[in-house]
Amino acid sequence: xxxxxxxxxxxxxxxxxxxxxxxxxxxxxxxxxxxxxxxxxxxxxxxxxxxxxxxxxxxxxxxxxxxxxxxxxxx
Numbered sequence: 001x002x003x004x005x006x007x008x009x010x011x012x013x014x015x016x017x018x019x020x021x022x023x024x025x026x027x028x029x030x031x032x033x034x035x036x037x038x039x040x041x042x043x044x045x046x047x048x049x050x051x052x053x054x055x056x057x058x059x060x061x062x063x064x065x066x067x068x069x070x071x072x073x074x075x
Contacts, residue, residue: 003067007035010064014057018043025057033069035061049073 001009008027018024023043028036037057039049046052050073058071 004030006065007061007068010061011037014060028074033067035068035071036074037071038074
């Protein structure tokens, strides 16, 4: 399984929690350890989106995949 596949698989485990609040995320790309995702739905305009991204998504990805250095919000 490629690194990109591992990232997508891990993101798929996070998506149901976001969907429960009316939001979602889309994988955009991965470059040099940085994972770019786009927050959509309710998450796209939520003032808590940055916190969700850094404390939720980034932490889960870093725990699961040591090669991930950062999660960046793509627009």
